[in-house]
Amino acid sequence: MYHKVKAYIEKYHMLDEKDKVIVGVSGGADSICLLFMLIQLKKEMGLSVEAVHVHHGLREKTADADAVYVKKVCKELGIGLRLYYEDVKSFALYNKMSEEEAGRYVRRRIFKEVLQEAGGTKIALAHHQNDNAETLLWNLCRGCSLKGMGGIAPVDGVFIRPLLCLKREEIESYLVNRGISYCTDETNLEDGHTRNRIRNHVIPYLEEQVNERAVSHMSETMEQMRQLWKYVESETTRYAARCIKVSKDQTRRVLLKAEFILVPEALRSYVLHECICQAAGGRKDIESVHTKMLSELLDNQVGRQARLPYGIVAVRRYEGIELRREGDGRPKDQNPEGLMKMRTLPRTSGKVIFPENPYTKWFDYDIIKNTVKIRHREPGDYITIDKNGKTQKLKQYFINEKIPQEERDRIWLIADGKHIMWIVGYRQNQQYQITENTRRILEIEFCGG
Incomplete structure (x- = not known):
């Protein structure tokens, strides 16, 4: 069985020579088997192995016994051990999580912390084929994507799972044949969690009544799904780059x-x-x-x-x-008045020469009724669009000009009350145009934005 695991590790490039591996050891059959496999690999590859055991503060005396057993095994193997005591129940209540989910979160956090503190390169976990079959069935029953149909990946960043090529029976048989003892988590035999019900009832039924190799076949299918997901993920990234403008x-x-x-x-x-x-x-x-x-x-x-x-x-x-x-739509301008300069000019006789700068405009000063302001749009804004006095709501103007909605709140307006004199960067109000009757000119220069 060791050679089977070694070949699986090589297939997925899980380990390199001189890697420092942090291994999660609960004391159960799976993690004890993984520990012994890594010890043998340690001799061949020059690995450094350090164990981590997390006491969840649950199961009272049996959890204490698990910690004692893991200490004993690590001492006999000459492996360093870090032992952590956590109050998973309180953590679950505070974060509104199930104890199962909270325990998983706490373990992964601790594994990552140890990896960093110890200068580790990999975190080895003891998931096997039955765990993966449970995951697949659970994902399918609650609804999942193509990625979810791939189950647990052999390699996920720094996390490696060398035992995913083995069934639970193979692991337990390996330990029994070598006289290696292990702990049993009695809560795994209870039906309080959905995963336990799948483990204790659904999978045995499938193996007994449908196909004895059901778990193996599911494992093979998940491998195909993972390969397919890699391709889909790559294509998704390629198309997303074309479709998404930032x-x-x-x-x-x-x-x-x-x-x-x-x-x-x-x-x-x-x-x-x-x-x-x-x-x-x-x-x-x-x-x-x-x-x-x-x-x-x-x-x-x-x-x-x-x-x-x-x-x-x-x-x-x-x-x-x-x-x-939400809340990023409208600009937050502190001093809009500083964005424009105004001055009044007398209307001289003869031909009028208008400013060439598109951000400097002239208006008939004497027909302005209110204090001229620079601002963004407000309900009720309108503009005169022709010399006959035809008006149009500002909103309708934006729609007709196909101005994207996200830009409308950012467009600066020069306003005489609700009457928009100038939509900066777009058009000027016809009513305020300079004519032969104009006596004074208001020159407005837009200076920024």
Whole structure:
């Protein structure tokens, strides 16, 4: 069996010579078997091995006995051991997690801490084929993506799982034949957790009533799914780079519809998922329901919104869908008055020579009714669009000009009350134009933004 494990390690390039391996040892059959395998590899590859045992503060006396046993084994093998005592129950209550989930989180945190403190290179965990079959069935029953169908990966960053090529029976047989004892976690025999019910009832039924090699076949299928996921992930990254436009300040992302419709249909949900994850800065809790919301939003009219995890707001725009954190939409300007300069000029006789600078405009001073202000849009704003006095709501002007909604809140306006004199960078109000009746000119120079 050792050669089987060694070949599996070589297949996935889990270990290199001189690696320093941090191994999680609970005292159960799986972790004890892994420890003995690593000891043998240590002799061949010059590895350095250090064990870590985490006492969860549960199971009272039996957990204490597990810690004592692990100490004894490590001492006999000449392996360094770090023993941690954690209050997993309190941690679970505080973080509103199950004890099973909390225990997993605490263990992984400690393993990573030890890896850094000890200068380790790999963290070895004792998952085996039965664990993986349980994971696959649990993922399928609660709903999962293609990645979830790959189960537990042999290598995941610094984490390695050398025993994924073995069934539980092989591990226990190996230990019994060599007279190596191990601890039994009695809670694994209880049906309080879903995973336990799958372990104790579903898998035995499949092996007895459907196919005795059910676990092995599931393991082979998961390997195929992992290979397929690698390809899908690579293609998703490639298409996402084409479809997702990132703002210069990194606060907004736009999913470009023109590019997205060119993505093969089988990959679209993955590209949508990647778009949300990029905007959120995380992947946890991004589920298929959220990618579906984004897909439906693409078929909605401009301006429609959807709220996603991490405070992300998705808004339908002309070019696609904008994703940003809630509250990032409107600019926060401290001194807008400093962005414009104004002066009054007399209207001279003869031909009027207007300023060539597109950011300097002239207006008929005497028809202005209110204090001229520079600001962003407000409800009720309107503009006169022709010499006959025809007016148009500012919102409608933006729609007609197909100005993206995310830009509308950033456009500067020179306003006479609700009457917009100048949409900076776009057009000037016809009513304030210089005519033969103009006596005084208000010159406004836009200086920034």
